[in-house]
Amino acid sequence: MGSTYSIKYVRADGVADAKTLQAGVEGILAEVDQQMSTYRDDSLIERFNRAAAGSCMAMPADVLELVRLGEGLALQSGGAFDLTVEPLLDLWGFGPKARGEQVPSAAAIAAVRQRVGHQHLHIDGEQLCKDAETQVDFNSIAAGHAVDRIAAWLEQQGVSSYLVEATGELKARGHKPDGSAWRIAIEEPRDDQRVAQKVLTLDGYGVSTSGDYRNYFEENGRRYSHTLDPRTGAPIAHKLAAVTVLHPKALLADGLSTLLMVLGPEEGVVWAERQGIAAFFVTREGDGYVTRATKAFAALSAAQENRP
Structure with a gap:
């Protein structure tokens, strides 16, 4: 995710040792990164982002869950939340493929917006599909998702008191x-x-x-x-x-x-x-x-x- 994480927890009887806990946490973070990172070309979502309009690609349950959540937030907010804004972020100079910060022309913004919007995505069974050259960016929810997964895993290991932080999101x-x-x-x-x-x-x-x-x-x-x-x-x-x-x-x-x-x-x-x-x-x-x-x-x- 291009950032840091920290875990504080209270040791108690029945709690796994520190090396086991750390290995489990870092395994979760590696999996989330492999599935959802827009900063590595080999992640699942970046492979999907490079695919042509009309493509479908098999995705893990966690990825599909986040897409459904993003669509729900988009519908509830009248479009204020959108998982497909990465091309706009790149255009303005804030995204992973940006070529420097700049104020783009109205025409450039209008052109990019043609492929932005949750309506261009749909889920077909275990596949994520798109009808335009849409790109998905999980950076607004992936860290929170990772924190929830880490917290749940720590509890499975017997940890009842903890403070989990990843890229600034906490629980x-x-x-x-x-x-x-x-x-x-x-x-x-x-x-x-x-x-x-x-x-x-x-x-x-x-x-x-x-x-x-x-x-x-x-x-x-x-x-x-x-x-x-x-x-x-x-x-x-x-x-x-x-x-x-x-x-x-x-x-x-x-x-x-x-x-x-x-x-x-x-x-x-x-x-x-x-x-x-x-x-x-x-x-x-x-x-x-x-x-x-x-x-x-x-x-x-x-x-x-x-x-x-």
Whole structure:
């Protein structure tokens, strides 16, 4: 995935030894990478991405599950979430095949958008098929999926207390050896230094933050975020700097944080409240930031903080 991972866990009777746990974790990460990476030519999804329009290819159950999930999020959000935006990311200079950051022409955006959209994909039994030269990019959900798989595997090995992190996506369960809760900090969305804005207590939840404060470029005095709105083919232009989502599944926390980042501070809050999503929004306001939590986030944060 081009990033790092870390696992913290509490030793106990019946828990496998550290070498066994590490080997299992790295086996899961290697499998996810082999199936879903857009940064290696030999991955299954990159082979599919190179295939011609009208092609079908056999895929593992996990890949098909993520495609179905992506389609569901796309339909629920009116297209704000889309697993097929990789050609647009490349066009703007943010994707794995980008040739440098640039502002493309309206004609170039329109041409690429002809092959972007979940409607170009369909599943036929155990095969993934496409009716256009569509490319699938799992980077908005693959890390969360990996975290869930690692957490489930650790529990199978007898681990009841852990903090799992992969490429910044996290999930925690249980308590630290001293009995205190696992606590994680949400960063203030700054590109000059790392400052904690809010500290969360986690037990049984995944957490994901999406933001535009580190990956962007500027041209003619205008800032272009790496987060693209699939509905326009262009980077988001609203004032939402970051959004954090809590969910029992790290996979959904991962995908939902991306979705809400695209929707923005107004539409995103309304959508999250309607769906009962635990989300925390950080919006630029002048030289500072304004924060807003959904009702579900406020209630969940209070409940987690007060757990024994």
